[in-house]
Structures are given as C-alpha cells and as structure tokens.
Amino acid sequence: MGIRDWFRSKKRKHQAQKYRIGMEKTRASVFNRLNDLLDSNTSIDDELFEDIEELFIMADMGVDTVLDLVGHLRRHVKTKNIKDASQLKDVIVEEMFRRYVRDEIVDTNLTLAESAPSVFLFVGVNGVGKTTTIAKVAKLLQEEGKRVMLVAGDTYRAGAINQLRVWSERVGAEFFAKTAGSDPSSVMFDAIEEARRQDVDVLLCDTAGRLHNKKNLMQELGKIRRVIGREVGGAPHETLLVVDATTGQNGLSQARIFNDVTKLTGVALTKLDGTAKGGIALAIRETIGVPVKLVGLGEKLDDLEYFDIEEYIYGLFADVVDDG
Amino acid sequence: MAFDQLSDRLQMALRRIRGKGRLTEDDIDEMMREVRLSLLEADVNFRVVKTFTREVKEKAKGERILKGLNPSQQVVKVVHEELQKLLGGETSVFEPPSQKPMRIMLAGLQGSGKTTTAGKLAKFLQKEHGLKPMLVALDLQRPAAIEQLQTIGRQLDVPVYQEGTQASFASIIDNAAAAAESESADALIFDTAGRLHIDEDLMEELKRVKEMLEPEETWLVLDAMTGQDAVSVADHFHGSLGLTGSILTKLDSDTRGGAALSLRHVTGVPIKFMGLGEKLDALEVFHPERMAGRILGMGDVMTLVDKVSENVDEDDMMKMVEKMASGKFNFDDYLKQLRMVKRMGSLSGLMKLIPGMNKMVKQANVDDGQIEQVETLIHSMTKQERKKPELLKKSSSRRRRVARGSGRRVNDVNRLLQTFDQQKQAMKQMSNMDPSQIDPSNPMGALKGASAKKKPKKGKGKGKGKRKGGVPF
Structure with missing residues (x-):
C-alpha cells in the first residue's frame, strides 16, 4: 500500500478522532506552511532546503535529526533527479513514515504486573503536568476496571499534596499521603503497604518536579525507585517521564538524565493541544530510544490518549498529503 | 547552568576566527554558519x-572591521553587541510607581512557574524596595493553587488574599483593594x-x-526551557494583554536558553527578572549585558562583585585578608571563608562569573558537594587542631580520628591538609601581587601551583580588582 493510500484509509478511519482535533493548531501553524512552501517554489535549490530545515526545526524536532532528514532529501533529489518542488511532499512524508512508523515495534501499552499491585512512577521537571497526568491515567485505568491509588510523593511543593487529593476525589480513586516535607521514599513504602491491605491494583506515584541537573534531587529520585523495587518485585512497572510539548531541545537532556537515574519505560507528552508541535518526542525516541506512550490533549480528565505514532505523523501531515 | 551548551558551541564557532590576523568574507560566512546552527540548537526561534x-x-563585513586592527576581536565584539541587543540592550530597572498601592499581574502557560514567581517577587519587593506586598489568588482553576499561594505567603510572612474558587473575579479584585488597605499593603501581586x-x-x-x-505591570512568566513555541506564546499573550515585561523561570536548568533570546525580540518588552x-529568594534582575558576556564565556564580574558585596561583611573580609597575608590563616578562618562562599550560591556557578574560568570549572570538576565535605571534616577537628593545623600534620592518629569522626577516609583528611597548604601559599603570593598584572583571559596564570578549586574568587572578591573587571576587550 502506497503512502497516499495509507493516508486515505487513515483519513476515513480517524477523521472524527480527538487526536486530529487536538492537533489542529499544530498542523495549521507549521505543516500548512510546508504546503505553501512546496507549492510556491517550482525549482529546488539550496534556499528551499534551508526553508524546509527551518520548518522542521520549528517543530522542535532537533537540529541533528533535521539536518539528517534534509540531507536525505538532498540526496534523494539528486539521485532521483527530481525537479519539481511539489514532488518533494511525498518524499518527505515517506521518509518520516519510514523513520518513525514502519520500524515501529515498540508497544505503547502500559505494562501491568502479573499479580497486583502494579506501581507506576511519574517523574519530570517542574511544571510539566505530572499531577494532572496522574489523574488522567487514573481515570483511564479505572475505566478498564482497575482499582487505583494515587500516592502523593511530591512532599516538597506547597499545595502539591492537596492538588492530588482533589484529583483523587474527582476521579474516585484511593489516595495516600503523609505530611508535607516527609521523605518521599517513606511515602512510597507506606503507600505500598496500604495498597496491599486495600487490594489496590495500580499505584500511581507522584514525585516532586525536579530539574535534571540537580544532582541531589536526582539521587533522591534514584532512592525512591530503589525503595519501590525492593517492596514490589519488578516495580516500578512503568516509569513515565512527563514532558511538556512546548519543551525545546532541553527535552533531550531531560530524557537522557532521567533515564540514567530511573530507567524510563516511556514518555507522557502533555499540552499537545497548544501550538507546540511536540517534535521533541520524535527526537527523544530517536536519540534516547524511549517511546512516547501517552499524550495529553486538553485540560479535561479524559483528554489523555495512548500515543500512536501513526496518528501523530498523520496528524502532522494530513493536509500536506490530502491536498497534494 | 542555563546557556552552557550554547556558550560552548558559540565559543567554538568564534574560535574559528580567533587569532587570525586577516579575515575574509568567507571566514565570516563560515563562522556564521556555525553560529546559526548553535542558536537553532539552543531553541532560538528561527526567525x-x-x-x-x-x-x-x-556589521562584521564592514570595511572598518575587516581592514582594521585585530579584525577577529572586532568580530567577536560585534557578536557580543548583537547578542546583548537581542537580550534587550540595557538592563530594565524596575521602579515602583509613586502611586500606591501598585498592582502587578502575572500571566503565562500552565506550569511556567507563576505561583512560585509571585512569592519570589513579593520577597524581592520587600527586600529591595521596602514595599509591603500582598499576594492575591486569581487562579481559581488548578486544584490547590490557592493553598500553594497561602503556604508561600506564610513562609514569607506576606498576606494572601483569596475568596476560594467559586467567587467572581470582580468581587475578588474589589475586595482585595479593601484588604490591601486594611493590611496597609502597597504592592499587590495577582x-x-x-x-x-x-x-x-x-x-478573553x-x-x-x-x-x-x-x-501598572503585566508580566509574562515563561519557562526558559520552552522551545520554538516560545515565540507564539509570547506573541499571543502580548497581543491580548499588552505586556510590560517578562520573567524567565527555571534558568537554573541546563537549558540552552533560546527562549530568552527570542522572547525580547518578539514582544519588544524587556525581560525583567x-x-x-525553587527557593523563594532565587530571583534575580535580568541584565542583558552580563548575560551576553556569560553566553560568550566572558564571565560576569559585575554579578560576582554584586554577590560578594551583598553577602560578605567588609570588616570580616578585611580581617580575613590580613590573616591571609600574614600567614596566620587557620581552619577556623577557612571554615568562615567557606561559609561566605556558600552564602553566595554554588561554587561552580560563582567561578563561571570570572572571565576565562568557564572552561576551568569543567576541567577542575568543581563539585559543590565538596564544600559540605570539607565542613564536616573541619567540624570533626578539636578547637586546638583548628587553630594549629600543624598538629594534624604531625600526628597520624589525629588524622585518623578526624576521618572517623567525619565518616570520611584518612585520604580525605590528607587531601584537605594539602589543599589548605596550597591555598595558604597562594594567598601569600597574591597579597604580594599587583592586581593590574592579572591577565583577564587567564586569571589563574598568576597563581601557579595554587589549587584551582577555591582561591580565585577570593582574589577578586577581596576587592583587589573591584569594578575593574568588565568584559575583557
């Protein structure tokens, strides 16, 4: 099946989906410009390549990735002797598809332990939306019939514990907290005991936001992870790095260091309903090898979706190919 | 610290032309290709x-520069000037209006750090302007946002006005004015x-x-780690609200800081702070010139001088200097000195403010945890030992005891003694040195054999080259 056919079948299948709606702004701002660019240019020259480069950089895809991609385009144009700029559309989409979709073997489902409880740990820098994401995941899991407990592991930020408590009430999940300022590892320890007593299936553990370049805070996180692993075999079953879609290339640095300390199993990309392109997710996958598992597409509790790379690429390029 | 990676890459680009006696336009083009990439990598908006x-x-290709003396230095200067311009040119000094109470409104994306910044601002206005601030909770959306603000208010001993999450904005705003009056608050932060x-x-x-x-002020709070989208965010907020300034948060991360460079350009309003x-005193005035210098690895002596004079008592300092010069420096003084340094922030952060030191920080692998280690070691010494470091040098059983007491190894004690000696020597040398002979590009050159770890900032801090530093051009 050719790329165009694939796109058409996707289009029929998914037109009404939230994904597409959520990413409307993203598409409108960048990738429509790709269309304009390729339609308005008839000849292919250095300037066009530089413009394409900038477009992708604007999506926060990372300079290295983009240079590599455009390098491929340059070679392709040369060997295939392409003269018409609009022909580049297919080449670009095909290349994105080849890179990110076809070799997709990564399972983006959340891993649950064979016997309860499962422990999910949420980590990330300050202000990315960890607490909100936890509430959304709780809702998702409860709809799948799981008994969920939210664990207030952010004992540092003022109001963080109550923020999670309010969410637990809204989604009707169990809630565990100690007093503000408690050692987060001990919160985890006690929460696991409590979860066993209450037959909880999944613990969703919040942690304080921390900048990845703060050594002692990262050590604290390492300890949290070790304590969880000691109390529940194979835990944490998911360690999700929450990344704000507006994050620039710093996202790579975040992913690299958090992965070193807590061995990430996936990324939750939040705030993708803005104008940010979330290209950093592609960069993280390509350079660190950690897949995006969840995306946040709005402020409401059910605005969380399992990430589907095909959907994402489709979301980015739908108009480019449709119009072509 | 922020900008490090951008700083490295930019300096690499500039090194291509450094030291060249003659420059061609091709040289400039080649350098600028690198500069372009390093800026893009740092998330500076492509426009x-x-x-x-x-x-x-x-500017760099202008006749005067290419044909002039020292063309490469001139080009670096052009880059520095343009970078400073990009960051906003002159420092935008915050002056509270004469009419009180003044009102500051903070706005921004979720998670950019508005609530924490509100607290920091309150502290800043208190400390720097003697104002009596009051925080007003207008975030009725995020669960527990009000509680967060109240906790911060308690920590600062600053009143917080709130009416829960069900009230209307109109009522909160009206009543806040009355509350400010009864609290006699003269700066309201919303x-x-x-x-x-x-x-x-x-x-809307x-x-x-x-x-x-x-x-009076409407400030956008923006996360310094924001990518290309920073421009769109700033643009929209400015369009709707008519900003008067902005505040960049999380600059203590390792972000390459492109948002900082785009922000000003897009909005045309100054970056204020x-x-x-995460601490409530971690807010500083944004100085475009110093920042540009820091990005190009030229250090930031002005900030260093500020920090020293803010945190160090001059009398203490003079006494210390005398002791150093006379060679009577002991572990008690050493401890005092360490604490002064600690009050000024992280050691590695301080060292980077010194021109030419940026590279050395990495090479010397300055570890801020070391200060703590040294403190524990000194705490494990007896009073006598602190006064007479020779006692420790002579007796291995004393050294073993100190090691045991501090939970470190004897090796650590030995290393401390060694460093201490080196420093003492270096200080003696420095007290005989003419400050004008310090080469700004290599301030360590004057200190051969001295420990690269602690001394240099003392040399500057002592007021030797006070206000003389500046950007070494």
Whole structure:
C-alpha cells in the first residue's frame, strides 16, 4: 500500500478522532506552511532546503535529526533527479513514515504486573503536568476496571499534596499521603503497604518536579525507585517521564538524565493541544530510544490518549498529503 | 547552568576566527554558519536567528572591521553587541510607581512557574524596595493553587488574599483593594491561572481580568526551557494583554536558553527578572549585558562583585585578608571563608562569573558537594587542631580520628591538609601581587601551583580588582 493510500484509509478511519482535533493548531501553524512552501517554489535549490530545515526545526524536532532528514532529501533529489518542488511532499512524508512508523515495534501499552499491585512512577521537571497526568491515567485505568491509588510523593511543593487529593476525589480513586516535607521514599513504602491491605491494583506515584541537573534531587529520585523495587518485585512497572510539548531541545537532556537515574519505560507528552508541535518526542525516541506512550490533549480528565505514532505523523501531515 | 551548551558551541564557532590576523568574507560566512546552527540548537526561534545572523554579517563585513586592527576581536565584539541587543540592550530597572498601592499581574502557560514567581517577587519587593506586598489568588482553576499561594505567603510572612474558587473575579479584585488597605499593603501581586495562549475563551477572560485590575505591570512568566513555541506564546499573550515585561523561570536548568533570546525580540518588552531555583529568594534582575558576556564565556564580574558585596561583611573580609597575608590563616578562618562562599550560591556557578574560568570549572570538576565535605571534616577537628593545623600534620592518629569522626577516609583528611597548604601559599603570593598584572583571559596564570578549586574568587572578591573587571576587550 502506497503512502497516499495509507493516508486515505487513515483519513476515513480517524477523521472524527480527538487526536486530529487536538492537533489542529499544530498542523495549521507549521505543516500548512510546508504546503505553501512546496507549492510556491517550482525549482529546488539550496534556499528551499534551508526553508524546509527551518520548518522542521520549528517543530522542535532537533537540529541533528533535521539536518539528517534534509540531507536525505538532498540526496534523494539528486539521485532521483527530481525537479519539481511539489514532488518533494511525498518524499518527505515517506521518509518520516519510514523513520518513525514502519520500524515501529515498540508497544505503547502500559505494562501491568502479573499479580497486583502494579506501581507506576511519574517523574519530570517542574511544571510539566505530572499531577494532572496522574489523574488522567487514573481515570483511564479505572475505566478498564482497575482499582487505583494515587500516592502523593511530591512532599516538597506547597499545595502539591492537596492538588492530588482533589484529583483523587474527582476521579474516585484511593489516595495516600503523609505530611508535607516527609521523605518521599517513606511515602512510597507506606503507600505500598496500604495498597496491599486495600487490594489496590495500580499505584500511581507522584514525585516532586525536579530539574535534571540537580544532582541531589536526582539521587533522591534514584532512592525512591530503589525503595519501590525492593517492596514490589519488578516495580516500578512503568516509569513515565512527563514532558511538556512546548519543551525545546532541553527535552533531550531531560530524557537522557532521567533515564540514567530511573530507567524510563516511556514518555507522557502533555499540552499537545497548544501550538507546540511536540517534535521533541520524535527526537527523544530517536536519540534516547524511549517511546512516547501517552499524550495529553486538553485540560479535561479524559483528554489523555495512548500515543500512536501513526496518528501523530498523520496528524502532522494530513493536509500536506490530502491536498497534494 | 542555563546557556552552557550554547556558550560552548558559540565559543567554538568564534574560535574559528580567533587569532587570525586577516579575515575574509568567507571566514565570516563560515563562522556564521556555525553560529546559526548553535542558536537553532539552543531553541532560538528561527526567525530571530535569521535576523541575528544577517545583522552580524552585515556589521562584521564592514570595511572598518575587516581592514582594521585585530579584525577577529572586532568580530567577536560585534557578536557580543548583537547578542546583548537581542537580550534587550540595557538592563530594565524596575521602579515602583509613586502611586500606591501598585498592582502587578502575572500571566503565562500552565506550569511556567507563576505561583512560585509571585512569592519570589513579593520577597524581592520587600527586600529591595521596602514595599509591603500582598499576594492575591486569581487562579481559581488548578486544584490547590490557592493553598500553594497561602503556604508561600506564610513562609514569607506576606498576606494572601483569596475568596476560594467559586467567587467572581470582580468581587475578588474589589475586595482585595479593601484588604490591601486594611493590611496597609502597597504592592499587590495577582497570580492568575495558567492557560494556553490559543484558548480563546480563557484569553478573553484574562483580558477582562486585566481591564478590571488596571495593573501598572503585566508580566509574562515563561519557562526558559520552552522551545520554538516560545515565540507564539509570547506573541499571543502580548497581543491580548499588552505586556510590560517578562520573567524567565527555571534558568537554573541546563537549558540552552533560546527562549530568552527570542522572547525580547518578539514582544519588544524587556525581560525583567529570572528565576534561578525553587527557593523563594532565587530571583534575580535580568541584565542583558552580563548575560551576553556569560553566553560568550566572558564571565560576569559585575554579578560576582554584586554577590560578594551583598553577602560578605567588609570588616570580616578585611580581617580575613590580613590573616591571609600574614600567614596566620587557620581552619577556623577557612571554615568562615567557606561559609561566605556558600552564602553566595554554588561554587561552580560563582567561578563561571570570572572571565576565562568557564572552561576551568569543567576541567577542575568543581563539585559543590565538596564544600559540605570539607565542613564536616573541619567540624570533626578539636578547637586546638583548628587553630594549629600543624598538629594534624604531625600526628597520624589525629588524622585518623578526624576521618572517623567525619565518616570520611584518612585520604580525605590528607587531601584537605594539602589543599589548605596550597591555598595558604597562594594567598601569600597574591597579597604580594599587583592586581593590574592579572591577565583577564587567564586569571589563574598568576597563581601557579595554587589549587584551582577555591582561591580565585577570593582574589577578586577581596576587592583587589573591584569594578575593574568588565568584559575583557
């Protein structure tokens, strides 16, 4: 099946989906410009390549990735002797598809332990939306019939514990907290005991936001992870790095260091309903090898979706190919 | 610290032309290609990069520069000037208006750090301007946002006005004015809910809030780790609210800081402050010139001097200097000195402010944890030992005891003694040295054999080259 056919079948299948709606702004701002660019240019020259480069950089895809991609385009144009700029559309989409979709073997489902409880740990820098994401995941899991407990592991930020408590009430999940300022590892320890007593299936553990370049805070996180692993075999079953879609290339640095300390199993990309392109997710996958598992597409509790790379690429390029 | 990676890459680009006696236009083009990439990698918006590279090229290729003396230095100067321009040119000094109470409204995306910044600002206005601030909770959206603000208010002993999450903005704003009067507060800081810049309803709401408030200052709070989208965010907020300034947060991360360079260019309003940590005093005035110098690895002596004079008592310092010069320096003094340094912030952060030291920080692998280690070691010494370091040098059983007492190894004690000796020597040398002979590009050159770890900032801090530093051109 050719790329165009694939796109058409996707289009029929998914037109009404939230994904597409959520990413409307993203598409409108960048990738429509790709269309304009390729339609308005008839000849292919250095300037066009530089413009394409900038477009992708604007999506926060990372300079290295983009240079590599455009390098491929340059070679392709040369060997295939392409003269018409609009022909580049297919080449670009095909290349994105080849890179990110076809070799997709990564399972983006959340891993649950064979016997309860499962422990999910949420980590990330300050202000990315960890607490909100936890509430959304709780809702998702409860709809799948799981008994969920939210664990207030952010004992540092003022109001963080109550923020999670309010969410637990809204989604009707169990809630565990100690007093503000408690050692987060001990919160985890006690929460696991409590979860066993209450037959909880999944613990969703919040942690304080921390900048990845703060050594002692990262050590604290390492300890949290070790304590969880000691109390529940194979835990944490998911360690999700929450990344704000507006994050620039710093996202790579975040992913690299958090992965070193807590061995990430996936990324939750939040705030993708803005104008940010979330290209950093592609960069993280390509350079660190950690897949995006969840995306946040709005402020409401059910605005969380399992990430589907095909959907994402489709979301980015739908108009480019449709119009072509 | 922020900008490090950008700084490295830019310096690499500039090194291509450094020391060349003659420059051609091709040299400049080649350098600027690198500069362009390093800026793009740092998340500087591509349009801003375009303008920047065009302007630097035009100026650098001018007759006067290419044919003039020291063309490479001149080009570096052009880059520095343009970078400073990009960051806003002159420092935007915050002056509270004469009419009180003044009102500051903070706005921004979710998670940019508005609530924490509101607290930091309150502290800043208290400390620097002697104002009596009051925090007003207008974030009725995020669960527990009000509680967060109240906790911060308690920590600072600053009143917080709130009416829960069900009240109308109009009523909160009205009543806040009355509350300010009864608290005799003269600076009101309004914390609003985070929102996406493209959420038309919420932006409309914010606009209405602003109309009701009529604040003297409306500041955008932006996360310094933001990518290309920073421009779109700033643009939208500025369009709806008419900003008067902005605050960059989380600059203590390792972000390459492109947002900082785009922000000013897009909005045309100055960056007023920067957030440098989670503590409530981690807010500093943003100085474009110093920042540009720091990015190009030229250090930032002005900030260093500020920090020293803010945190160090001059009498203490003079006594210390005398002791150093006379060679009577002991572990008690050493401890005192360490504490002074600690009050000024992280050691590695301080060292980077010194021209030419940026590289050395990495090479010397300065570890801020070491200060703590040294403190524990000294704490494990007897009073006598602290006064007479020779006692420790002579007796291995004393050294073993100190090691045991501090939970470290004997080796650590030995190393401390060694460093201490080196420093003592270095200080003696320095007290005989003429400050004008310090080469700004290599301030360590004057200190052969001295420990690269602690001394240099003392040399500067002592007031030797006070206000003489500046950018070494």
